[in-house]
Amino acid sequence: MNLLGHxxxxxxxxxxxxxxxxxxxxxxLVKKLIGLGIFQVSVFMLYISIGYVSGGSxxxxxxxxxxxxxxxxxxxxxxxxxxxxxTLALGLxxxxxxxxxxxxxxxxxxxxxxxxxx
Amino acid sequence: xxAHNLVALPVVLPLLAAAVAVLLPPGRKPWLLATGxxxxxxxxxxxxxxxxxxxxxxxxxxxxxxxxxxxEYRLDAANALLMVLIGAVAAAVFPFAGPSVKRELGxxxxxLFYAALLLFLAGQLGIAVTxxxxxxxxxxxxSSLASYTLVASGKDRKALTAAFSYLIIGTVGATFYLIxxxxxxxLTGTLNxxxxxxxxxxxAETRAAHTAFAFIVVGLCMKIALFPLHLWxxxxxxxxxxxxxxxxxxxxxxxxxxxxIRFVYGIFGADFSYREMPLAWLxxxxxxxxxxSTSLVAIGQNKVKRMLAYSSVAQIGYMVLGxxxxxxxxxAAALLHVFNHALMKGALFMALGALVYRVGTxxxxxxxxxxxxMPWTMAAFVAAGLSLIGVPLTVGFVSKWYLVLAAIELxxxxxxxxxxxxxxxxxxxxxxxxxxxxxxxxxxxxxxxAPLSLLIPTWVLVxxxxxxxxxxxxxxxxxxxxxxxxxxxx
Numbered sequence: 001m002n003l004l005g006h007x008x009x010x011x012x013x014x015x016x017x018x019x020x021x022x023x024x025x026x027x028x029l030v031k032k033l034i035g036l037g038i039f040q041v042s043v044f045m046l047y048i049s050i051g052y053v054s055g056g057s058x059x060x061x062x063x064x065x066x067x068x069x070x071x072x073x074x075x076x077x078x079x080x081x082x083x084x085x086x087t088l089a090l091g092l093x094x095x096x097x098x099x100x101x102x103x104x105x106x107x108x109x110x111x112x113x114x115x116x117x118x
Numbered sequence: 119x120x121a122h123n124l125v126a127l128p129v130v131l132p133l134l135a136a137a138v139a140v141l142l143p144p145g146r147k148p149w150l151l152a153t154g155x156x157x158x159x160x161x162x163x164x165x166x167x168x169x170x171x172x173x174x175x176x177x178x179x180x181x182x183x184x185x186x187x188x189x190e191y192r193l194d195a196a197n198a199l200l201m202v203l204i205g206a207v208a209a210a211v212f213p214f215a216g217p218s219v220k221r222e223l224g225x226x227x228x229x230l231f232y233a234a235l236l237l238f239l240a241g242q243l244g245i246a247v248t249x250x251x252x253x254x255x256x257x258x259x260x261s262s263l264a265s266y267t268l269v270a271s272g273k274d275r276k277a278l279t280a281a282f283s284y285l286i287i288g289t290v291g292a293t294f295y296l297i298x299x300x301x302x303x304x305l306t307g308t309l310n311x312x313x314x315x316x317x318x319x320x321x322a323e324t325r326a327a328h329t330a331f332a333f334i335v336v337g338l339c340m341k342i343a344l345f346p347l348h349l350w351x352x353x354x355x356x357x358x359x360x361x362x363x364x365x366x367x368x369x370x371x372x373x374x375x376x377x378x379i380r381f382v383y384g385i386f387g388a389d390f391s392y393r394e395m396p397l398a399w400l401x402x403x404x405x406x407x408x409x410x411s412t413s414l415v416a417i418g419q420n421k422v423k424r425m426l427a428y429s430s431v432a433q434i435g436y437m438v439l440g441x442x443x444x445x446x447x448x449x450a451a452a453l454l455h456v457f458n459h460a461l462m463k464g465a466l467f468m469a470l471g472a473l474v475y476r477v478g479t480x481x482x483x484x485x486x487x488x489x490x491x492m493p494w495t496m497a498a499f500v501a502a503g504l505s506l507i508g509v510p511l512t513v514g515f516v517s518k519w520y521l522v523l524a525a526i527e528l529x530x531x532x533x534x535x536x537x538x539x540x541x542x543x544x545x546x547x548x549x550x551x552x553x554x555x556x557x558x559x560x561x562x563x564x565x566x567x568a569p570l571s572l573l574i575p576t577w578v579l580v581x582x583x584x585x586x587x588x589x590x591x592x593x594x595x596x597x598x599x600x601x602x603x604x605x606x607x608x
Contacts, residue, residue, distance in 0.1 A: 023286060036289055043296050050304045073303065076252055080296065083259045087289050090266055094282045101275035114276055 008049045015042035027107040029098065033091045040084045047073040047080070124166060125178040125191045128159045128201065129244045129257075136236035140229050148232035149216040155236060156212040159243065160205035163198075170198035171595060175603075177249070185249070186310035192249030196384075196453065196600035199593070200246040200376045203457050206582070207368040207464050208239050214575040215361035218471045222359045223271060231271060238264035238365070245373050251299050251385075252309045254377065255292060258341070261373075262288045265366055269358040280353035287340055287350045294337030301330035315385045322390050331395055334381055341374035344401075344438055345408025348431045355427035360471025363423065367430050368464035372456045375437050382441060383449060383604040392444045401442030406536050409435030413543035417550070423480040425547055426466055429506065432540060433459050436521060439533065443524050450594075450601040451520035457593050458505075458513035461586065465502035465579035469495060472568035472576055482551065487560025489552075495568045496555050498580045503548035505583040508541045512587040516594070 003010070015038055022035025051073035059071040095105055102110050135155045139148045169176065170193055178191040193201070212235070219231065241261025245254055266288070270281035303309055305326055306317040321327050336347075343351040351371075355363050382391045391397045409432050416428035437459070440452025472495045474480055477488065489496040505512035518537060525533040567573070586593050 020290070023290065029282065032286060036286065039290070040293055043293055043300065046297065047300050050300060073300075079252075079256060083256065086263055087259070087285065090263055091282070091285050091289075094266070094270055094278055094285065097270070098278045098282060101278055110279055114279065117276075 008045065012042050012046045012049065015039075015045070029095045029105045029107060030092075032107075033088060033095070036091070037084070037088055040080075040087075044077045044080060044084075047077045123178070124162055125176050125193055125247060126180065128162045128166075128205070129191075129240055129247060131155055131158060131162075132236040132240040132243070136233045136240065139233040139236055142229050144226050144228050146216070146225075146228075148229045149212075149219075152232040152236055153212045153216070156205075156208040156239065159239065160202075160209035163201040163205035163243075166193055167198040167202045167592075167596065170195050171592070171599070173599070186308050186313040189253050190249040190310055190312075191247050192312070193247055194600070194603050195596050196376065196380065196604060197246050199453060199457060199596040199600055200373065201243060202596075203372065203460050204239070204242050204246060204369050207365065207460055210464065210575045210579050211361055211365045211368070211468065214364070214468055214471065214572055217569060217571045218361045218475060219359055221475055222273060227271070231268075234264045234267045234271075235362075235365070237261070238268065242369050242373050245377065249311045250309050251302070251311055251314060255296055255299065258292055258295070258377075261370070262292065262341075265362075265370060268362040268366075269354045271362070272357040272359055274357050276353065277357035280350075280357045284350045284354045287347070291337045291340030291347075294333045294340070296337075298330040298332075298334035298337060301326050301333070305330070311380070311385055315387065318386060318390065322394055327390075328395060331386055331390070335378065335397070335400075338374055338378045338381065342371055342378060342434055342438070343431055344434060345404055345412060345431060348408070348412070348434075351431055352424055352427040355430065356421065356424045360423075360467065360474055363427075364464050364467035364471060367426075367467050368460040371430070371434060372460050375434070375441075375452070375456050378438075379441055379449065379452065379604065388444055398442050398444055401438050402533070405435040405438040405442060406533070408432065409439070409536060409540050410543070413540055413547070416547045417543065419547075420482050421480050422470060422482055422485070422551055423467075423474075425482075425551075426463070426470065429544065429547065430463055432543075433463070433506075436518070436537070436540070439537075440521055440524065443528060443530070443533075445524055445528060446598075446601045447520065447527055448524035449604065450597045451517060451524050453597040453600055454520055454593060455517035457597070458517040458583075458586065461513050461579060461583050462502050462505040465576060465583055466499065466506065468572075468576040468579060469499035469502060472572040473499065475568050475572060476566050482554055485551070485555050486558040487555070487563070489556035490563055491560065491565060492567050494573055495576070498573070498576045499555075500548075500552055501580045502583060503552070505587070507544045507548060510587075511584060513583050513593075514587075516587055516590055520594075 019035045019039030019042060023032050026032050051070040053069045056067045056069040057065045059068040099105050102113055132155050135151055139151055142148045176193040179185060180189040238261050241257045244257030248254055266281050266285045269284055270278055305321045306314060308314055340347045412428045412431040416425045419425035437452045437455045440448045477484060505514040508514040508518040522534055522537055
């Protein structure tokens with residue numbers, strides 16, 4: 001197993017764990033969204049790494065080049081990035097409205113206020 | 119031309135109409151547009167289902183790119199059943215949404231609200247009809263983003279936090295699914311579902327295939343709200359506007375259940391899921407524990423809406439139980455319960471919306487004597503409640519009957535007992551509502567029936583509960599055909 005040759009996958013796994021842990025462990029709603037963003041970006045990197053063909057050239061048809069990288073995962077990830085941006089925008093919009101309604105973005109404080117309402 | 123493009127129309131129509139709805143002035147017009155589109159979609163899905171019932175598999179290459187390279191829309195019996203379900207629920211809930219949403223939210227934001235509703239519909243139908251695993255992710259996110267906004271539109275400020283935790287869990291679930299698809303693509307080089315199914319056996323014994331399977335199953339279970347991943351559901355259902363809850367409860371989790379079935383049986387194949395991977399050991403215990411515990415929690419709720427939300431999680435247990443049994447009969451029972459549960463929960467949440475329209479709250483202690491004040495509305499609630507319990511002649515009985523048959527066929531006697539106990543618990547929580555509404559004395563006996571515009575769609579679904587409970591040809595026919603085409607036994 002060539003660890004150095006797979007370093008991009010190691011980065012993916014580290015980022016994935018970091019992001020996912022932040023989503024679970026943080027009480028601050030904005031930090032949760034940041035964690036979610038890191039988690040999603042790690043998946044984007046996974047896809048882009050899959051598309052790489054060693055020694056392959058940029059996937060633009062040129063004379064004299066026969067080996068191309070696979071462009072499909074990159075195109076897929078363009079779509080996924082759009083989805084990620086939309087999710088982040090919606091999440092932040094919700095945080096703004098939560099802050100207006102509760103006066104805080106800390107989950108534990110919001111929960112206290114909600115429980116007080118019954 | 120319409121006949122040729124019929125497979126794509128149910129997705130394209132609401133998608134385009136959503137853009138139009140935003141441009142309309144606030145008021146009734148966006149609602150009328152959305153309702154018209156929902157009915158068109160329902161008609162199209164019925165036409166498609168009749169062709170699928172004849173055993174035909176319709177394939178439609180999106181943009182003329184041939185599968186497996188392009189995105190293929192593919193309709194067999196399982197998709198057709200789901201499409202009819204989504205179409206029917208939308209056709210009943212959208213007319214209901216007009217007066218109900220006007221009362222609960224006002225009309226200033228109606229163009230945006232109905233645009234979100236139409237986007238939700240487009241996403242759900244897209245998942246139902248597409249034959250491309252990545253396309254599923256896109257549609258899953260379209261419908262999920264729309265449903266986060268719809269939940270957040272509720273009046274109570276708790277709707278915002280409910281929508282936020284739904285967003286977090288939903289996105290994590292979808293990203294898990296994306297990781298699984300990425301690993302599968304790396305292994306097989308294809309995203310087309312039929313092509314994936316053909317290529318997975320070659321790579322079935324690799325660690326990557328096992329990981330992909332685990333990510334996809336867990337990701338989808340988050341969307342399904344399988345116990346213990348259900349924590350987003352009760353709040354989201356409780357604080358969303360009534361019409362939104364009816365729509366979410368009737369179609370959103372059902373679509374995710376369909377996806378799980380499609381992946382477990384259709385793509386990975388029962389052999390891989392139950393021999394190579396111990397899926398039954400994961401699904402059956404979780405389903406049983408979830409079914410019993412959330413039914414018990416439902417009994418203790420003092421808000422009827424929250425009670426029905428917990429009951430939804432319990433009902434998901436039945437479907438997952440059917441999937442976990444890994445037999446054709448179990449699979450058919452799960453598909454039947456997907457359809458039937460949508461009918462009963464749709465009817466229940468709509469009856470609840472009609473009651474809330476007059477009473478203003480779903481707190482049980484304020485429902486005293488409501489049965490005498492709103493007899494028709496409450497009768498709809500009771501009739502749909504009987505279906506939820508599984509009384510003979512209702513759809514609830516049909517699917518539980520098939521589930522029990524499937525359990526007996528495999529000799530799973532404890533499961534039979536669990537199904538019966540689950541139904542008895544449903545008797546208790548529905549019975550509590552009936553007792554308060556009919557047998558306790560309210561402050562006044564004045565009649566205040568919900569308007570006909572709410573009652574008619576509700577009763578249409580209630581009657582459907584009995585119709586498909588007596589005449590089971592369409593539902594059982596499609597479910598058995600689907601179970602056969604997916605291949606039930608490992």
